[in-house]
Amino acid sequence: MLKIEELSARAEIQDALLRYTRGLDRVDMKLVRSAFHPDAYIQFPRACTSARSTAFSTS
Structure with a gap:
């Protein structure tokens, strides 16, 4: 049986994905950037x- 901490971690990972x-x-x-630290x-x-890859820049 899964512990509450593991269930919570799994839910957070699923939310990020x-x-x-x-x-x-x-x-x-x-929204994409919000999935990352x-x-x-x-x-x-x-x-x-491509030229669109600059959209992932954090600066």
């Missing part, structure tokens, strides 16, 4: 980068 995927689907970079560094494969 949903914010990330919904943000990508809606091209809402503010403020100090996160995201490096996409070169094949995935």
Whole structure:
């Protein structure tokens, strides 16, 4: 049986994944960034980068 702390952690992870995927689907970079820690560094494969990749900049 799962403990309440584990259930809570799983719910937080699921919430972050949903914010990330919904943000990508809606091209809402503010929502995408909300799924990451403020100090996160995201490096996409070169094949995935384009002019739009600058939207992921945290500055």
